[in-house]
Amino acid sequence: MTNNGLKDDWELIVGLEVHVELGTRTKLFCGCVNQFGDEPNTNVCPVCLGLPGSLPVVNEKAVTYAMQIGRALNCSVNRSVFARKNYFYPDMPKDYQISQYDQPTNTDGYLELPSGVKIGIERAHIEEDTGKTVHVGSSGRISGSDYSLVDYNRAGVPLIEIVSNPEIRTIEQAKEYVEELRGILLALKVSDAKMEEGSIRVDANVSVRKAGEDELRTRCEIKNVNSLRSLGRAIEYEAKRHIDLYENGESPSQETRHWDEGDGRTRPGRSKEDAEDYRYFQEPDLVPLNPNSQMIEIIDEELPSFPSERRKQLAALTEMEIIEVALIVERGHDDFASATIHAGATPQTVIKYLTNNLSDGFGELSPTAFAALIQMEEQAELTSTQAKKILGKLVEQGGTPKEIADQSGLKAIDTDELENLVDQLIASHPEEWKRFCGGEKKVQGFFVGEIMKSTRGQADGKVINQILNERTTN
Amino acid sequence: MNSIVPDSSFTARSIAENVQSGEWSAVEVLEGYLSQITQHESEINAFNTVLEEEARATARETDKDIAAGKTLGPLAGVPVALKDNLCTNGIRTTAGSRILENWKPPYDATVVQRLSAAGATVIGKTNMDEFAMGSSTENSAFGPTRNPHDLSCVPGGSSGGSAAAVAAGFAPISIGSDTGGSIRQPASLCGVVGVKPTYGSVSRFGLLAFASSLDQIGPFANTVRDAAIVHEVIGGHDPKDSTSISEPFPSFLDDLERGVEGLKVGIISELMGGIDGISPEVIQKTREAASVLSENGALIEEVSIPASLYCLSAYYLIAPAEASSNLSRYDGVRYGLRVSGETLAEMNINTRTEGFGDEVKRRIMLGTYALSAGYFDAYYGKALKVRRLLAENFDEVYSKYDVLLSPTSPCTAFKLGERTADPMTMYVNDVCTIPSNLVGHPAISVPFGSGNDGMPIGVQVLAPPMQEALMYRVASTLESAEK
Amino acid sequence: MTEPISEKEVSHVAHLARLRLSHEELQLFTKQLGAVLEHAKDVEALQLDGVEPMSHPLPMENVTRKDEVHKMLDRDEILDQAPVTEDGRFQVPQILGEQP
Numbered sequence A: 001m002t003n004n005g006l007k008d009d010w011e012l013i014v015g016l017e018v019h020v021e022l023g024t025r026t027k028l029f030c031g032c033v034n035q036f037g038d039e040p041n042t043n044v045c046p047v048c049l050g051l052p053g054s055l056p057v058v059n060e061k062a063v064t065y066a067m068q069i070g071r072a073l074n075c076s077v078n079r080s081v082f083a084r085k086n087y088f089y090p091d092m093p094k095d096y097q098i099s100q101y102d103q104p105t106n107t108d109g110y111l112e113l114p115s116g117v118k119i120g121i122e123r124a125h126i127e128e129d130t131g132k133t134v135h136v137g138s139s140g141r142i143s144g145s146d147y148s149l150v151d152y153n154r155a156g157v158p159l160i161e162i163v164s165n166p167e168i169r170t171i172e173q174a175k176e177y178v179e180e181l182r183g184i185l186l187a188l189k190v191s192d193a194k195m196e197e198g199s200i201r202v203d204a205n206v207s208v209r210k211a212g213e214d215e216l217r218t219r220c221e222i223k224n225v226n227s228l229r230s231l232g233r234a235i236e237y238e239a240k241r242h243i244d245l246y247e248n249g250e251s252p253s254q255e256t257r258h259w260d261e262g263d264g265r266t267r268p269g270r271s272k273e274d275a276e277d278y279r280y281f282q283e284p285d286l287v288p289l290n291p292n293s294q295m296i297e298i299i300d301e302e303l304p305s306f307p308s309e310r311r312k313q314l315a316a317l318t319e320m321e322i323i324e325v326a327l328i329v330e331r332g333h334d335d336f337a338s339a340t341i342h343a344g345a346t347p348q349t350v351i352k353y354l355t356n357n358l359s360d361g362f363g364e365l366s367p368t369a370f371a372a373l374i375q376m377e378e379q380a381e382l383t384s385t386q387a388k389k390i391l392g393k394l395v396e397q398g399g400t401p402k403e404i405a406d407q408s409g410l411k412a413i414d415t416d417e418l419e420n421l422v423d424q425l426i427a428s429h430p431e432e433w434k435r436f437c438g439g440e441k442k443v444q445g446f447f448v449g450e451i452m453k454s455t456r457g458q459a460d461g462k463v464i465n466q467i468l469n470e471r472t473t474n
Numbered sequence B: 001m002n003s004i005v006p007d008s009s010f011t012a013r014s015i016a017e018n019v020q021s022g023e024w025s026a027v028e029v030l031e032g033y034l035s036q037i038t039q040h041e042s043e044i045n046a047f048n049t050v051l052e053e054e055a056r057a058t059a060r061e062t063d064k065d066i067a068a069g070k071t072l073g074p075l076a077g078v079p080v081a082l083k084d085n086l087c088t089n090g091i092r093t094t095a096g097s098r099i100l101e102n103w104k105p106p107y108d109a110t111v112v113q114r115l116s117a118a119g120a121t122v123i124g125k126t127n128m129d130e131f132a133m134g135s136s137t138e139n140s141a142f143g144p145t146r147n148p149h150d151l152s153c154v155p156g157g158s159s160g161g162s163a164a165a166v167a168a169g170f171a172p173i174s175i176g177s178d179t180g181g182s183i184r185q186p187a188s189l190c191g192v193v194g195v196k197p198t199y200g201s202v203s204r205f206g207l208l209a210f211a212s213s214l215d216q217i218g219p220f221a222n223t224v225r226d227a228a229i230v231h232e233v234i235g236g237h238d239p240k241d242s243t244s245i246s247e248p249f250p251s252f253l254d255d256l257e258r259g260v261e262g263l264k265v266g267i268i269s270e271l272m273g274g275i276d277g278i279s280p281e282v283i284q285k286t287r288e289a290a291s292v293l294s295e296n297g298a299l300i301e302e303v304s305i306p307a308s309l310y311c312l313s314a315y316y317l318i319a320p321a322e323a324s325s326n327l328s329r330y331d332g333v334r335y336g337l338r339v340s341g342e343t344l345a346e347m348n349i350n351t352r353t354e355g356f357g358d359e360v361k362r363r364i365m366l367g368t369y370a371l372s373a374g375y376f377d378a379y380y381g382k383a384l385k386v387r388r389l390l391a392e393n394f395d396e397v398y399s400k401y402d403v404l405l406s407p408t409s410p411c412t413a414f415k416l417g418e419r420t421a422d423p424m425t426m427y428v429n430d431v432c433t434i435p436s437n438l439v440g441h442p443a444i445s446v447p448f449g450s451g452n453d454g455m456p457i458g459v460q461v462l463a464p465p466m467q468e469a470l471m472y473r474v475a476s477t478l479e480s481a482e483k
Numbered sequence C: 001m002t003e004p005i006s007e008k009e010v011s012h013v014a015h016l017a018r019l020r021l022s023h024e025e026l027q028l029f030t031k032q033l034g035a036v037l038e039h040a041k042d043v044e045a046l047q048l049d050g051v052e053p054m055s056h057p058l059p060m061e062n063v064t065r066k067d068e069v070h071k072m073l074d075r076d077e078i079l080d081q082a083p084v085t086e087d088g089r090f091q092v093p094q095i096l097g098e099q100p
């Protein structure tokens, strides 16, 4: 594999900041509906519009979700304090964002990737989302727009910002990290975790350094990355930009940059004079959150099992490698796999079928029917083509493989009968047989094909080959 | 039209009793106050908005309810004036600022809802220093309010309009907000009772924020009892305010006349000459008040609150810091004034530059500076530590004393324009009242005689958090002696 | 002795706070803010190591509300209070620079 498309002596350093919109019924600090896609400015009240005199009150469900995410990411859940992050922007109704600063809810955790690599989580804190701005004018983009229009339906929607350590070393890992995080969020049922709809938003802190260096070099924060694919492209672009600068004797400056999907490049966000000074201070309208150990115990007890754990379980059950079963877990098909295995099917066959033939789901298929089908095939009662045919019917209409095999007359011809058929065929085609025995492999197709024709496909190709080979050595 | 001309013997309590019994009609009571407003408002400018028609409609409703045999709340038919930083649904709420000149909130503040539920009639919105920043009500975008006792003098501030409204007989009670003394100081200067409740005892929901960790809403009244009645009406837990205390308070009224026998009262020595700038006649009056308490059986001793020396500095870092953030939302996008500009930033700047007055700009810049990178620890961070020291000082003193006594304002009402040139000379007006805000404790200012200039002097009773009942009891004793 | 705050700093702070100052105002505000900060030097000079900052007067914790929907505002009513609107949204002039 190439070094992320980078020149060999450079190392890629990535930390990710993932904003997750929580699927609570209401917003973080008010009882307005938390819903995507409604008419603009209809899900608003004095609080989320930042009207003078309004005050925030924390949604308890959002706090529970935050702590669940924290525990799922192996964080310690702390006494936490809300802070104001002050800056002027019209999609922020109060011109400050209520977030957490020096005392976040969750700190010091990690996320385990399917490869077994653990990426440290620095913090996962609670904050409010902003409204949505549309830019009106020729370009549709912020630059060159004539004016902008603001909708505050999203303002105040609860977010968890999950900040990783700069421990991601490849583009592949960055994508895996996001995929894995999605799996955890979905298992927790705290977010619909859709990157395309913006319920997961990823910012990447990118820097590079010479292989062997200990110190981190200047990083840039890349925003506006809307898919896993653009995440990979943006990281690669930015890393190359840094390397080019260094190799020309320059260095990048620390700044926020925006990914432009169309142009395939990043650009600086705002001018230098507007250097950010957020003047964080404790939010005086809210009081600290301080979960007691009992609350955390309850959360721990109710945590579902997560992809990393489930992969390990399935790998152990199947005696396969973690990476071989990762796809099944990612699809959420691992419970079905286990049930089928427990019903008596050979684990590797189950995984093979699930991987190749059941990617779209099981329909009416039950684990017992599935296990029975695998057994029938393994005992040569069905050929693999027949088994696949029956599997399709089981998914469509349910039932047992036996019933379907009987109804549709699907039955592998037994070996004695096949031997007779093969011997007859050899006798009637001495010329072809001679060529076969002489090592001409393509005539094998002729023999198998003829037998298949005469049995109307009820024969097992493997068995035919076996017989043919036996006959040559006799 | 019939009217009952209000005089100082008119209390909220007597009005409510007479209206409830059917002796007086709410409309008659209201007309009395409205005619007082008609006669004198042009000289005093206590109101930004007088709600003549709305108030008449409310009073008529009250009379209808009474006629129908309903029992209304403890403020049945009582006119109340609201500081113009309390949200009133559909009614202009300006906070004394050009930037909100025509803003009509779509909701009522919790205190406004509670006053209405108790039967009160909102008679108008009172003038104030812009966003409650000031001690003279000269920083209003709508002109200064004058002191009813001497029209050449300020009424104090920032709730000067509410204090003057009660002093001028425009309303028997009014509501103000107190961030560093903005109820107590004007109460003192106007010769009325003014209360800053325990932080968290009155909901701030619907109060246009100045400094959120210091702001409290409280009453003005002619009597201590009226103030306590209003406090009970507007107080109590509100789930819309995360800093609202959920534990119930004991009644403020049950023990009001129990006297002070056996109470231990501390006089704060730093505020009795320890800090420069407190006038001797005010200190003298406070000593006389102590004697009254002593004559009534209280034990009086001087106590020290050493951190009070640093309160002014701490306050003028903390309050502007919070204010700088609270006032960011006035950006010309969603409500209020917009002064157009080519770009968003220009529009923001034009709006704020034209919309805010000088004192507001000064405090926004001061607060922005105190919070900014490089200065946070030296200024804001240290101010928060002073606050802690102050709280520890109070805890220690309150382990030995029941309540504390001090002047309210360092001087009697000063002349309009006298202190506007130099902000520091204005800021020192808050020196006696600020400590209670920094620690969140309750305090009351009670009229106690007058100075050589004939202008009112108030003394301040401070109590531990949630000990308002005790505070009102002591204040009531002082009030009886003064009369 | 150095001034507690310079004109340059006041001008930077005014920019952060979205305020414009005329030359005269800049001079005056610098002097006035300087006087307040000069007074605050007593605090700056205090030895306060080990003192826990107090951001809030109440020692309250864990105040939350249930995840329940409340009544929302009527859109026309709120847009009616806005300086400029279009298409059910709040209009703002051209924005230079992305959101930070």
Ligand SMILES: [Mg+2]
Residues within 6 Å of the ligand: A099, A127, A161
């Ligand atoms: Mg954030």
Ligand SMILES: [Zn+2]
Residues within 6 Å of the ligand: A027, A030, A031, A032, A043, A044, A045, A046, A047, A048, A049, A156
């Ligand atoms: Zn809302």
